[in-house]
Every structure is written in structure tokens, then in C-alpha cells.
Amino acid sequence: MPKTKKVAAMVTFLAGLGLSGTAMAADGDAAGELASSSNTLFILLGAVMILAMHGGFAFLEVGSVRRKNQVNALNKIICEWGFSTIVYFLIGYPLARGVSLLVPVEELAADHGFEYVKFFLLLGFAACIPAIISGGVAERAKFWTNSVAGAIFVGLVYPLIEGTTWGQFSNCLGGADGWMANTFGAPFHDFAGSVVVHATGGWLALPAIMLLGPRLKRYETNSIKVSSIPFLALGSWILIVGWFGFNVMSAGNLSNVSGLVAINSLMAMVGGTIAAMAISKNDAGFVHNGALAGLVAVCAGSDLYHPVCAAVVGAFAGGIFVFMFENExxxxxxxxxxxxWPLHGICGAWGGIAAGIFGQKALGGMGGVSFFSQLIVTLVVIVLCLAASTLVYGLMKVTVGIRLSAHEELRGSDLSVHMIEANPEEAM
Structure with missing residues (x-):
């Protein structure tokens, strides 16, 4: 039958079923609406999971500091989320993505408000920067000066890195026709933020830690003990669960979701846990942080690796963390x-470089990556973060100061800053 007759017969058949062109168009519109709303829900769920991760940051710090600094740890994380939201809304997101959130609401409310939940998701990544730094400078950093530094990083430094790797300027590094691709055969690849988020946070933290100096009596006694392994473990578990939103929802929409990312995240977490357990002789703190080290490292190539290679990448990260933390x-x-610094900074950098190794087809990966692209961008991010943090914290140190007084530190930041203890009833 000629093609025109086939089409005419099909139209006649559908009309007989009552499926007019208008009805079919309506069905198509309904399918489009369902896809749009599904994408919005998908990203919203990821955003909420990442928000929950910040509870993990809080309890990881609560368990790792002394009891006199637990309130400070809790307040820092939630307040820094608030400061990050405002700064990223007004400055960071427009800089990184080229989208102003101050336009009339009807301009961004299309597609079920997808642009708004996208901001929410990416805010979760940006807010990781001060949350990461918080753990390194704990127990002796001033609350407000550290908050201001975090806001500067979320508003300017992180968006510069995000914008040139994931955002509006990404063609120079991540585009198929960009300089990296033309020079080394493939662009820079960081699926979920080993370099863009974790290495950035870790290397921004290092100058702050060194400029602050060690806690009082840190090296005059045997050691300063953590206050609560259960809280530390709780924080680790919250982060682990939320990480699957962090990684899987980095797909950006429901149609691009991949079970490969999920299984690779799982395998890297397991690899990091077992390696840290073996090397540290089953130290609880190292075991729970080893899991996080594996997850930090797998982010960049989680959409590329064979699961066996993901476990290897995670295991290397777990070992790196134990070795570097003890030496540091x-x-x-x-x-x-x-x-x-070792957990996010070094393991994040390892993850970026590892994507250029274990993502290759020769090692069972998906391919499309270059070792040199991964190495160069990772090193550039490290240098930028070291320079930015040294400048910000260095200027603040010589002007307004970045450290609590000796009296405030010995008393504890809970009473010195927040005027309350973690367990007030015990003081009655």
C-alpha cells in the first residue's frame, strides 16, 4: 500500500476510535506535563536528600569535638546553610548559571518550577563548602568571621569553579568542542563533584586550618579525644544515605538517571570502609570516615566506572585518608x-584524577575521558583554592581576627559564643 494511503487509513482508524487530532495532541501534552512534573519531583527529592546530608555534617562534627563545643558545631552548620542560601541566591547561582532568581516569578515558574528546585539542588552542593571547612577549624575559630569567609567562598570562589566546569562557562573545560577536548581528546569530567565540590572545600580549608594554628594544648598532652563515637557514626550514616541523592540526582533529570551511578557509589563506599578498617586496625573513627572517603572519590567518575573499579577507587581513598590524616x-x-583536608581535599583530587584512569574503556569503563584533562583541571582548582583561602583568611587574621581568645577557647565555644551547654540540665 502506498505511504499516503497508509497514513489515510491510520487517521480513519483512529477517528473511528474517537482519537481525533485534538485528543492525540491533548494526550501528548499530558505526557509532556507528566515528564516535566516527574523531573521536578526527581530533582526536589535529590535536593532534600542533600539538605539531610548537612545534618550528617553536623553530627559528624558533634561527635568529633569535645562536649564544650557541640552546640557550636550544630549552630554553625544550620546557620551556614542559611547564609549560603542568601548569598548563592543573590550572587552565586546567577554567576555560575547565568540565571537571575530576582526576575518576576512567572518567568521561572514554568515546567512546574523546575528552575527553582534546580537552584535548591545546586545550593546543596555550594553549601557543602562552608560545612567542609567547619570541621577543619572546629573548636577555635570565631563564629562570625568564619561565617563571612564561607559566604565569600559560596558567593564568588565556588561559583567561579562551578561556572567553568558545570555552568554557563563550561564549554572551555567540559564542552565537546572546548579547549580540553581539542587538546587532549576529551573534556574535563566530574559527574557529581569530587573536584568541583569536595576538593574545593578541602583545599579551601587547609590555609584556614594552618593560619588558625592548633587548638590549645593539642600537642602538649597525649591527644584530644572525640566526645561521642555514636554521634560521629550517626553523622557518617546520614551522609552515606544522602550521598545517593548527591550522586544519582546529579543526572539533572529523570530520563538520564542511571543505576550505574548508584552501584558505583555503593561499591566505592564499601571499598573505602574495608580499606580504612584494615589499615587502621578497625578504628571506629577511621572506619566511618573511610566510607565517606570512598564516596568523595567516586563522585567524579561514578557514571563511568565498572563497579569493580569503583571499589578500587574507593579503597584507595580509604587508605589515603588513614595515611594522610595520621601524618597530617x-x-x-x-x-x-x-x-x-585529606578526606575532601586529597580524596577529592584523587577522585578527579582517577576518573581519567579507571574511566577508560581499557579498564572496563565507559570511556570519553582524558587523564591529562582531569589532572590539569584538578591542579588548577587546588591552586585557586589555596590562593583564595590564604587571601581571605589572611586578611581577616590581620584585621578582625579569626580565632577565639585563649579564655574563650578553654571555656568552650558553646558558653563563649552561644551562652549554653549541650546538656544544660547536667549543670543544674
């Missing part, structure tokens, strides 16, 4: 309370 705090005497 004891041998080099860098008092990084939660080990955020």
Missing part, C-alpha cells in the same frame, strides 16, 4: 579536627 595531625602537626 601527628607528624606535621596540622590540627585538622575532622581531617577535612
Amino acid at each position: 595531625t601527628e607528624k606535621w602537626r596540622i590540627d585538622d579536627v575532622l581531617g577535612v
